[in-house]
Amino acid sequence: MPNVALFVTCLSDTLFPSVGQATVELLEHLGCEVTFPFEQTCCGQPAYNSGYHEETKKVAKHMIETFEQADAEYIVGPSGSCVMMMRDYPHLFQDDPVWGPRAEAHAAKTFELTQFIVDVLEVTDVGAKFPAKATYHASCHMTRLLGIEAAPGKLLGNVDGLTMVPLANVHNCCGFGGTFSVKMPDVSVQMVDEKVDSILQSGAEVLIGADASCLMNIGGRLHKQGHPIKVMHIAEVLNEGVKQA
Amino acid sequence: MSMGIRLDEKFQDRRKDGIEDAFMRQAVSSAQNRLRDGRLNAAGELGDWESFRDHSEEIRQHVLEHLDYYLYQLSENVSKRGGSVFFAETPEEANRYIREVVRSKQAKHVVKSKSMVTEEIGLNEALQEEGCTVVESDLGEWILQLDEDPPSHIVAPALHKDRDAVHETFTTHGYTGSNDPTELGRYARQELRKDFLKAEVGITGCNFAIAESGAVGLVTNEGNGRMVTSLPDTVISVMGMERVVPSYEEFEVLVNMLCRSAVGQRLTSYITTFAGTRAVGEVDGPEEFHLVIVDNKRSGILGTQFQSVLQCIRCAACINVCPVYRHIGGHAYGSIYPGPIGAVLAPLLDGYENYKELPYASSLCGACTEACPVKIPLHELLIEHRRVIVEEKKQSPFVERIAMKGFAVTASSPFLFEAAEHVAPFATSPFATSGQIEKGLPAWTDSKDLPQPNKQTVRDWFKKRGNA
Amino acid sequence: MNPGTITNREDFLQRIAKQLGREVKLTPPKREYTHRPQDEVLKGASEEELLETFRMVATRIHTDLVECESAKLDDTLRLLIERYHGARILAENDERISAWAPATSETFDWWDSSQPEASRELAIRADIGITIADAAFAESATIVQYAKPGRSRTISLLPQDHIAIIPKSVLVPRMTQTAQQLATLDRDGLHSPNGVNFISGPSNSADIEMNLIVGVHGPVRVAYVLVHDL
Numbered sequence: 001m002p003n004v005a006l007f008v009t010c011l012s013d014t015l016f017p018s019v020g021q022a023t024v025e026l027l028e029h030l031g032c033e034v035t036f037p038f039e040q041t042c043c044g045q046p047a048y049n050s051g052y053h054e055e056t057k058k059v060a061k062h063m064i065e066t067f068e069q070a071d072a073e074y075i076v077g078p079s080g081s082c083v084m085m086m087r088d089y090p091h092l093f094q095d096d097p098v099w100g101p102r103a104e105a106h107a108a109k110t111f112e113l114t115q116f117i118v119d120v121l122e123v124t125d126v127g128a129k130f131p132a133k134a135t136y137h138a139s140c141h142m143t144r145l146l147g148i149e150a151a152p153g154k155l156l157g158n159v160d161g162l163t164m165v166p167l168a169n170v171h172n173c174c175g176f177g178g179t180f181s182v183k184m185p186d187v188s189v190q191m192v193d194e195k196v197d198s199i200l201q202s203g204a205e206v207l208i209g210a211d212a213s214c215l216m217n218i219g220g221r222l223h224k225q226g227h228p229i230k231v232m233h234i235a236e237v238l239n240e241g242v243k244q245a
Numbered sequence: 246m247s248m249g250i251r252l253d254e255k256f257q258d259r260r261k262d263g264i265e266d267a268f269m270r271q272a273v274s275s276a277q278n279r280l281r282d283g284r285l286n287a288a289g290e291l292g293d294w295e296s297f298r299d300h301s302e303e304i305r306q307h308v309l310e311h312l313d314y315y316l317y318q319l320s321e322n323v324s325k326r327g328g329s330v331f332f333a334e335t336p337e338e339a340n341r342y343i344r345e346v347v348r349s350k351q352a353k354h355v356v357k358s359k360s361m362v363t364e365e366i367g368l369n370e371a372l373q374e375e376g377c378t379v380v381e382s383d384l385g386e387w388i389l390q391l392d393e394d395p396p397s398h399i400v401a402p403a404l405h406k407d408r409d410a411v412h413e414t415f416t417t418h419g420y421t422g423s424n425d426p427t428e429l430g431r432y433a434r435q436e437l438r439k440d441f442l443k444a445e446v447g448i449t450g451c452n453f454a455i456a457e458s459g460a461v462g463l464v465t466n467e468g469n470g471r472m473v474t475s476l477p478d479t480v481i482s483v484m485g486m487e488r489v490v491p492s493y494e495e496f497e498v499l500v501n502m503l504c505r506s507a508v509g510q511r512l513t514s515y516i517t518t519f520a521g522t523r524a525v526g527e528v529d530g531p532e533e534f535h536l537v538i539v540d541n542k543r544s545g546i547l548g549t550q551f552q553s554v555l556q557c558i559r560c561a562a563c564i565n566v567c568p569v570y571r572h573i574g575g576h577a578y579g580s581i582y583p584g585p586i587g588a589v590l591a592p593l594l595d596g597y598e599n600y601k602e603l604p605y606a607s608s609l610c611g612a613c614t615e616a617c618p619v620k621i622p623l624h625e626l627l628i629e630h631r632r633v634i635v636e637e638k639k640q641s642p643f644v645e646r647i648a649m650k651g652f653a654v655t656a657s658s659p660f661l662f663e664a665a666e667h668v669a670p671f672a673t674s675p676f677a678t679s680g681q682i683e684k685g686l687p688a689w690t691d692s693k694d695l696p697q698p699n700k701q702t703v704r705d706w707f708k709k710r711g712n713a
Numbered sequence: 714m715n716p717g718t719i720t721n722r723e724d725f726l727q728r729i730a731k732q733l734g735r736e737v738k739l740t741p742p743k744r745e746y747t748h749r750p751q752d753e754v755l756k757g758a759s760e761e762e763l764l765e766t767f768r769m770v771a772t773r774i775h776t777d778l779v780e781c782e783s784a785k786l787d788d789t790l791r792l793l794i795e796r797y798h799g800a801r802i803l804a805e806n807d808e809r810i811s812a813w814a815p816a817t818s819e820t821f822d823w824w825d826s827s828q829p830e831a832s833r834e835l836a837i838r839a840d841i842g843i844t845i846a847d848a849a850f851a852e853s854a855t856i857v858q859y860a861k862p863g864r865s866r867t868i869s870l871l872p873q874d875h876i877a878i879i880p881k882s883v884l885v886p887r888m889t890q891t892a893q894q895l896a897t898l899d900r901d902g903l904h905s906p907n908g909v910n911f912i913s914g915p916s917n918s919a920d921i922e923m924n925l926i927v928g929v930h931g932p933v934r935v936a937y938v939l940v941h942d943l
Contacts, residue, residue: 006707013702014666015695020703036707039659047649049609051631051641055653062657140610169278173568177608182688184606186260189692190572191608220693223681276923293750300748310733311742313726318741324717326907332725342720384929385920403920411921430918430926437930442837457899460907468870468916468931474908475866486729491744492899497892498751508919511770511853512888515931516911519860522716523907526862528829530908533716540725547732 002121004032005070007077007086007110010042011212012233019212022239023078023113029242030121037070045085049178053092060089061099064106074120075110078235079211080142083112087146112142113235114210118151124158129241131161134232135204137195137218139211140173152210152234159237168198176217192221199229206230208237247336247367248595250395252579256602263573269397269405273574276404280565283509284616291505301502302620304495305556308487309547315456315489316538322459326521328534336366339539343368343448343481344375346535350479352377352445356437358463358473359383360450361399361559362485362539364581365594368448379448380440382469384433391418397575399582400507400561405574437469447473447531451484452558453499454536457492460520461536464503466513474519480531486538487555499558502618506560542594550629554589556619561586563613563623569606578603585613585623592630597638604630669698755852755886763851763884767939770854774914775927777936778854783943787814790876793936794841797874803839805868810843810878813940824865836865842872842932846879849937852887853913856937860908869912875932877912880943 004027012019027034044059063086067075077083087110089103096103117123136156142148156164175181175191182188195218199207207222207229209215219231251259263269288294308315320330333339347355355377357363369390372379381390385403389396392414396402403411412424415432422428452464461482463470474480490496496518504510523530546555564570564584575583579599580591588603604627607613613623635641655661676685677697684690730737755763771778781789794802794817804810804821811818821843822835836842846856856877860866869875885891888911895905916931927933 008703010666013704014669014698017699017701017703017706021706024703024707036704038663038704038708041656041659041662042652044656047652049628049631050645050649051628051633051635052649052653053632053636055649058653059656062659066659140608140612144611144615171566171612172571173608173610173612175568175608177610180605180608182686184260185688185692186257186264187569187572187606188608190264191568192693194568194572216695217693220689220695223694224683224692272922279923292754296748296750300746300750303746303748307742307744307746311738313729313733313737314739314742316729317722317726317739320719320722324719326904327716329716329718330720330722332719332721334721334725334728338721382930383920384918384926388920401920401923404923406921408922408924426921426924426926429921430929434929441930455899457896458905460905460909466916467918467929469929471866471870471910472930475870486725493892493895493905494889497888501751501888510774510913512850512855512911512913514774514913514916518909520905520907524860524862526826527860527864527866528826528832529866530860538725540728544728544732547729548734549732 002032003073004034005067005072005075006034006036007040007075007082008036009077009079009082009212011216012078015216016212016233019078019233019235022233022235026126026235026239026242027076030117030123030126035070035072037066039066039069043082043085045082046178048085057092060092060103064089064099064102067106068102073109074116075106076113076116077110078113078233079213080112080139080146080148081211081213083110084141084145086110112146112148112210114151114155115146115148118154124154126155126158126238127242128238129160130237132206133163133165133204134206134208135165135167135199135202137167137174137207137209137214138170139209139214142210155238156208156234160241162237165202165204167202169194174214174218176213178213181217192217196221196225196227200227204229206232208232208234210234248365248581248591249599250576250579250581252599256577256579259577259579260573263577266574268407269574270572272404272407274571276401277565277571280509284506284562284565287505287509287511290511297498297502298618298620300498301618302556304490304498305619308489308491309552309555312487312489312547315491316486318456319454319459319489322457323521323536326459328459328521328536330536330538332538334540336539336541339366339483339537340368340371342537343483344371346479346481347372347375347377347446350445352479354440354444355379355446355448356440356444356473356477357381357448358450358465358469359386360448360483361581362450363448363483364396366539366541368483380437382437382440382473384430384467387433387437388414395576396581397583398561398564399559405576441472441476444477446479446481447477449473449480449482451482451488452503453496454484454489455493455496455518456489458518458520460518462496462500462516462518464500464513465515465517466508468515471515471517474517474531475529478532481535481537483537483539486540486543503558503560506562506616506618546593551589551593551626553621554593554626556621557586558619560618562616562618566612566616568608568610568612585627589623589626589630597634597640601634601640604634663704666698666702670700673697751889754889758886763886767849767851767854767884770852771937774854776854776914777934778939779936780939780941783813783940786878786938786940787817789938790814791817793876793938797841797934799841799874801839802841802843803835803868803872804843805845805865806863807845809845813878824868826863832865833867836867836871839872841874841876842868843876843878844869846877846883848891849879849884850887850891851884855888855911855913857891858910858912859906861906866908866910869910870931872932874934874936876936876938879937879939881939881941882943
């Protein structure tokens with residue numbers, strides 16, 4: 001039975017707890033033993049992307065230590081972006097003889113949820129059932145920087161009753177970009193508006209994504225404008241029909 | 246035109262102008278879509294695109310590591326083939342030399358093919374002071390020159406103008422035809438042909454110089470590069486010092502990558518190389534040739550964490566996929582180099598003073614890095630700029646600095662972190678309606694709602710569940 | 714100023730070397746690349762496959778392609794010139810053209826380097842310029858013209874239209890093969906030609922609303938005459 005330490009991510013922990021819960025239930029359903037290292041905080045990306053690398057190192061060291069103590073085979077999180085940050089820790093400590101190797105070991109066992117299910121557990125049909133017409137937002141960090149392109153589609157393709165429709169300009173960023181969205185809201189809102197247009201044109205009732213940050217951004221705009229599109233994290237969709245079983 | 250564009254206005258105001266320019270945005274987004282598709286098709290047709298990227302990267306890295314040797318070899322070979330070589334540390338030195346050449350030829354008419362480095366050093370203004378007429382012969386550049394407008398894209402400089410704007414510009418200069426692009430193009434052909442034939446001096450940029458040959462290579466579709474190097478008796482080529490390749494073999498690889506990445510073509514209509522002066526028995530090609538190699542702060546980038554930006558081959562693939570460029574357009578960047586490459590390069594060539602906001606004009610989506618044919622990690626260099634601004638220049642906003650210090654303290658202490666998580670629902674409750682925050686954080690809530698932090702976090706749920 | 718002068722080189726190179734953390738090095742560095750994908754493109758393609766690629770791409774780049782045997786070249790050129798309504802034809806000074814097209818070439822003007830001004834004038838006024846390609850690339854439907862004494866770089870540039878005769882024997886898979894030849898010349902101290910034009914179809918621009926405009930500075934129409942037995 002694979003032993004998994006949950007990397008919950010701060011957004012999921014506070015704003016979208018149903019995502020973290022679905023992740024735990026789904027992994028357990030797939031036969032994993034899930035632990036929650038309670039000492040975990042944030043991956044440090046907000047500081048890193050803003051150029052505060054000394055601050056980021058402090059946070060990263062704390063995360064590495066926390067997960068070392070958890071001593072799990074795998075670290076799995078429901079966010080391409082946060083996982084990408086943890087996978088990038090070795091880069092932060094590249095000249096550090098002590099923390100460099102620890103960061104390497106930490107990064108090597110950290111996986112994004114869908115990647116973990118498809119590549120490690122080698123499962124593409126989790127047995128979920130969710131009758132709806134949906135479209136998928138491919139988040140930038142997950143697709144481009146982590147290189148996870150196929151896994152979400154494989155999993156969603158096997159969800160019973162789910163019809164996926166294509167999203168125009170799927171490669172374009174939703175405009176979140178962490179602090180970018182509040183530093184340059186003028187540009188960010190143009191980007192999310194284009195994304196919202198594409199979603200509305202797709203005819204989907206549900207928007208699915210694998211990063212709570214993008215979903216918070218797009219969902220926030222959809223909600224502000226009163227569009228009745230349901231926004232769901234892929235963990236929640238994959239947990240549909242599974243949890244009742 | 247030197248590097249700066251509209252720097253008297255704030256970045257924020259330039260962005261606003263861009264966002265409100267509906268035509269420009271329509272033009273840019275449709276151009277981006279076409280150029281992106283074109284590039285992906287051209288890349289797909291080549292076969293192992295990633296291997297071509299790896300090879301292109303290693304060629305560029307090799308050249309930068311041995312730049313002194315290759316510039317030495319290039320200058321020796323240009324000299325052997327009858328050309329003169331001038332190494333210019335600054336724009337002033339380059340312009341002074343070129344003015345001297347033009348003066349010595351008593352030239353009144355200078356014709357140019359498209360060149361970013363001459364824009365960078367402000368050559369046209371310098372030559373006008375010399376009393377010459379300087380004509381830009383690239384169609385897009387010519388339109389902008391007639392209109393006194395700066396370029397908004399490094400490959401398609403007049404991207405922000407539509408046919409009606411071009412029609413208006415041409416009409417002011419004596420054109421009497423319609424706004425049909427082909428007819429507009431014929432007018433340009435007829436007018437510019439006269440300029441080519443009467444010019445005493447031709448000035449070109451340089452896509453790649455070939456060290457082993459002493460040749461300068463130009464990549465064009467219109468043929469202006471051929472005109473400028475075939476007809477005038479004196480030709481001056483101006484190159485950024487990093488634009489050298491060892492031999493024709495590397496030239497071939499990079500030219501293929503440039504054409505496919507820039508315009509989605511297998512090869513553009515004309516790839517022209519010329520070395521030194523014309524031979525005895527030749528009528529065309531320069532009788533006198535000068536190569537001006539420009540540093541202009543590039544050497545200061547070598548050996549630093551930003552060195553990889555000098556791998557750039559100016560294809561604009563990063564610009565063509567950038568969502569920020571898509572919405573604000575080229576002029577907003579305030580630099581003749583816009584988009585991701587501009588946001589990395591402008592602060593390095595012209596200092597942080599005018600450009601310290603550019604590294605933040607990115608959502609770090611990584612589309613630029615993915616598109617780059619020579620594998621410059623553009624989004625990582627943007628983060629590196631931010632780090633320099635924060636940690637070395639100490640120029641980040643005070644409030645942000647405090648917030649980030651606070652973040653580091655909180656996020657490395659589980660106790661404080663969990664406490665903060667539990668305070669959040671209460672702190673935000675005055676702004677929340679049925680679980681959504683709709684006001685109170687203007688930069689966010691003016692345009693988007695936000696779910697209110699939950700009173701029960703996942704860790705609370707997990708703990709309870711374990712006890713159950 | 715004397716031709717061949719090099720100015721400010723030493724300081725310039727020293728600045729570079731200093732940034733790279735070493736002394737100036739003027740010995741040729743070893744070029745050891747780990748990738749070489751360019752040899753794989755169209756590798757092992759048969760002659761017919763190369764021709765198919767050449768044909769497909771020529772059409773794509775708005776270039777007329779005519780194929781014939783050398784015995785038919787005279788007629789083929791005549792018909793093509795008629796189709797283009799060419800009255801003034803300027804050909805490069807290459808004896809092969811008159812040998813291959815004895816009848817049609819009777820009306821041609823010929824480039825004459827000893828009459829530079831008159832020749833330039835002919836090029837400017839010509840309806841059609843005729844050249845023979847030194848090489849051709851299947852992958853991109855490109856033809857190559859080398860500069861050399863007696864030739865002109867402008868016959869394929871200044872006239873309204875351009876006809877390039879391509880002996881099939883000069884067709885190679887792609888630019889890689891020609892680049893290798895040129896690099897070998899340079900490396901052996903023989904010097905590659907002092908002018909090389911790689912031409913792929915007519916002059917064009919997309920500078921107005923991304924619309925294709927053909928014939929901005931160079932030829933408006935380009936025809937390739939591919940001769941199978943030459």
